[in-house]
Amino acid sequence: MSAPALSIRNVSHVFGSGETAFTALREVDLDVRRGEILLLMGPSGSGKTTLLHILGGLLRPTSGSVRLNGKAIEHLGEEELSALRLKHFGFILQSYNLFPVLSATENVLVAFDLMRANLAEGRVRARELLRTVGLADKLDAFPAQLSGGQKQRIAIARALAGDPQFLLADEPTAALDADTGRKAMALFARLAHDQGRAVVIVTHDPRILPLADRIVHIEDGQIAPASDNDAQPPVFAGAPT
Amino acid sequence: MSLSDSQSLERTPGRAAPACVWRARMTGLIAWRNLVHDRVRFGVTIVGIAFATLLMGIQLGMLVNFMQTISAVVDRSGADLWIAAHGVKTVDLATPLEERRRFQALSTMGVASAEPYLLGFGYWKKPDGVLETVILIGVEPDATMGRPWDVLDGVNVHDALLSPDGVIVDRLYAAKLGVSRVGETFEINDRRVRVVGFTSGIRTFTQSPYVFMSLRKARSLATNLVHGGKTITYVPIRVADGFSREETRRKLAARMPDVDVLTSADFSGQSRAYWLFSTGAGVSIVSSSLLAMFVGVVIAAQTLYASTMDRLPEYATLRAMGGSRFYLYSIVIQQALIGGAIGYVFGMSAALLMAWAGRESSATPEIPLSLVLGIGLVIEVMCVLASLISLKKVTSINPAEVFR
Numbered sequence A: 001m002s003a004p005a006l007s008i009r010n011v012s013h014v015f016g017s018g019e020t021a022f023t024a025l026r027e028v029d030l031d032v033r034r035g036e037i038l039l040l041m042g043p044s045g046s047g048k049t050t051l052l053h054i055l056g057g058l059l060r061p062t063s064g065s066v067r068l069n070g071k072a073i074e075h076l077g078e079e080e081l082s083a084l085r086l087k088h089f090g091f092i093l094q095s096y097n098l099f100p101v102l103s104a105t106e107n108v109l110v111a112f113d114l115m116r117a118n119l120a121e122g123r124v125r126a127r128e129l130l131r132t133v134g135l136a137d138k139l140d141a142f143p144a145q146l147s148g149g150q151k152q153r154i155a156i157a158r159a160l161a162g163d164p165q166f167l168l169a170d171e172p173t174a175a176l177d178a179d180t181g182r183k184a185m186a187l188f189a190r191l192a193h194d195q196g197r198a199v200v201i202v203t204h205d206p207r208i209l210p211l212a213d214r215i216v217h218i219e220d221g222q223i224a225p226a227s228d229n230d231a232q233p234p235v236f237a238g239a240p241t
Numbered sequence B: 001m002s003l004s005d006s007q008s009l010e011r012t013p014g015r016a017a018p019a020c021v022w023r024a025r026m027t028g029l030i031a032w033r034n035l036v037h038d039r040v041r042f043g044v045t046i047v048g049i050a051f052a053t054l055l056m057g058i059q060l061g062m063l064v065n066f067m068q069t070i071s072a073v074v075d076r077s078g079a080d081l082w083i084a085a086h087g088v089k090t091v092d093l094a095t096p097l098e099e100r101r102r103f104q105a106l107s108t109m110g111v112a113s114a115e116p117y118l119l120g121f122g123y124w125k126k127p128d129g130v131l132e133t134v135i136l137i138g139v140e141p142d143a144t145m146g147r148p149w150d151v152l153d154g155v156n157v158h159d160a161l162l163s164p165d166g167v168i169v170d171r172l173y174a175a176k177l178g179v180s181r182v183g184e185t186f187e188i189n190d191r192r193v194r195v196v197g198f199t200s201g202i203r204t205f206t207q208s209p210y211v212f213m214s215l216r217k218a219r220s221l222a223t224n225l226v227h228g229g230k231t232i233t234y235v236p237i238r239v240a241d242g243f244s245r246e247e248t249r250r251k252l253a254a255r256m257p258d259v260d261v262l263t264s265a266d267f268s269g270q271s272r273a274y275w276l277f278s279t280g281a282g283v284s285i286v287s288s289s290l291l292a293m294f295v296g297v298v299i300a301a302q303t304l305y306a307s308t309m310d311r312l313p314e315y316a317t318l319r320a321m322g323g324s325r326f327y328l329y330s331i332v333i334q335q336a337l338i339g340g341a342i343g344y345v346f347g348m349s350a351a352l353l354m355a356w357a358g359r360e361s362s363a364t365p366e367i368p369l370s371l372v373l374g375i376g377l378v379i380e381v382m383c384v385l386a387s388l389i390s391l392k393k394v395t396s397i398n399p400a401e402v403f404r
């Protein structure tokens, strides 16, 4: 397995200050490697989303270090972090937040626009991505005309638009039925195992477990002591070992 | 391994695209769709901006009209300098001046010509016996300055002023004076006058029409001004080639310290300032224009802010995806600019239409191209200012907060 592309050391995060201070993460160490699907699991409120945000440069930790490809990023400013996210990360967040005024294709196209891509090519690619997530017949539909699962799939397509090295997903299959959920997972597996991306998924969905290369449990802002989950061998059929 | 490591990124078409691709493609689309998405809000925005534009156009158009009207007889006189009785406030409120001032002027270096000019009030009696106050302007028939301009139907001013009792009035006031055609006779101050020609578009600020006539006729009518039959009110002067106006003005003023010697520009400006600022008319026009603009800005700011608030989660998503602050700004600002432009087009069209419809009336907004463009610029700048509060909101977006 390759060197960690993303690693955090001794990361703590405190929300608020004074009497209302709440420690959401406590001295967490975690490595994310290319080519693996890493699951973050744990009870509600345990700090999974907070950890994902810190991994993706959406949130600066109160203390500790975050290294992306060996470079510390925890001290970068808003705009630098933003540029970094554009270059390296794809997010599928808990709320999809699609532009209601843009069609499915246009919502994905925005990602290409952010990258200053050629929009004609971007449009072709956006449609390809939407077909990949099973929305071939909804390319020009607006979010209001779509189901929750369909919207979630647009969000997935949008996250993949940048061909990110790191795909960070917060409950990406929550709104999907068994079949589309499985397809989405197969897509994530392809990204990790065939294309060498790092995929980090926060989930409660037991259907995903078989695809995971590694599972990290979080409880009360801390990584639960290494369990047998951690050593679980990749189950994904055909995954490179 | 470096931050710029980009293994297998080459397959993304976008990253290889040339930098010259226009940046605002999607932002413009998002701005437009955001703007029209909520029909009611869109309508309110457009109506607000359109009304602000319309009001500004009409108000400032009236101001332009007033300014042009007030000083028209000075501006269109062809004179470089004016001698007036000491303390003159505005051209229409003339006080008597001795005619010898003209001869004094003529004997001053740099003066090419100096002519007598009389302006006074009179009462015009209509056929039905009703009296109208008019402003009499008397010049010599062969005057080169201060003659009526824009005379209709090829009437020769010289001959018209020479003809017995001949007067020239403006078409705009024909109805007011009860005139229907050339040749009709009326009375001013109980003496006979005969309409021998019409001008077109010479308005008066006071709405008392100008009546042009010969100096001799004016003297016989303006009884209130006459002492000894040698009275005039102004001496318009043309400065000889090669002499400076200001220099000549100073020479004349030094020679005649007990009268006012003004350049046409100063006389014109002083006349405008008198009506517009000492009477408060100008202040009220300017302040109501500012108010209209302010109301437009507040409406635009309000609707834009509401629409920005509606989109905060989406803006936060753009931010999470790596959009720069500038990307978000450009959406909000374009939304403001597009809304402003649409409202402006409606408002300005209405203002121009109203000005056009009133072109035959004696007081109609005058909206020159510079005003059309100026108001457009002001509206767009105001719309950008109106978006500042929304920009501040967008700046403070923290995606991690929004997606908790």
Ligand SMILES: Nc1ncnc2c1ncn2[C@@H]1O[C@H](COP(=O)(O)OP(=O)(O)OP(=O)(O)O)[C@@H](O)[C@H]1O
Residues within 6 Å of the ligand: A015, A016, A022, A023, A024, A042, A043, A044, A045, A046, A047, A048, A049, A050, A051, B401, B404
């Ligand atoms: N901005 C904030 N201010 C204060 N407390 C916060 C803030 N964000 C998160 N928290 C707290 O931090 C803890 C961790 O939150 P987090 O969103 O990471 O949980 P989670 O594991 O993702 O939960 P869930 O599975 O319900 O999404 C929670 O107790 C939450 O109340």
Ligand SMILES: [Mg+2]
Residues within 6 Å of the ligand: A048, A049, A050, A094, A170, B404
């Ligand atoms: Mg969460």
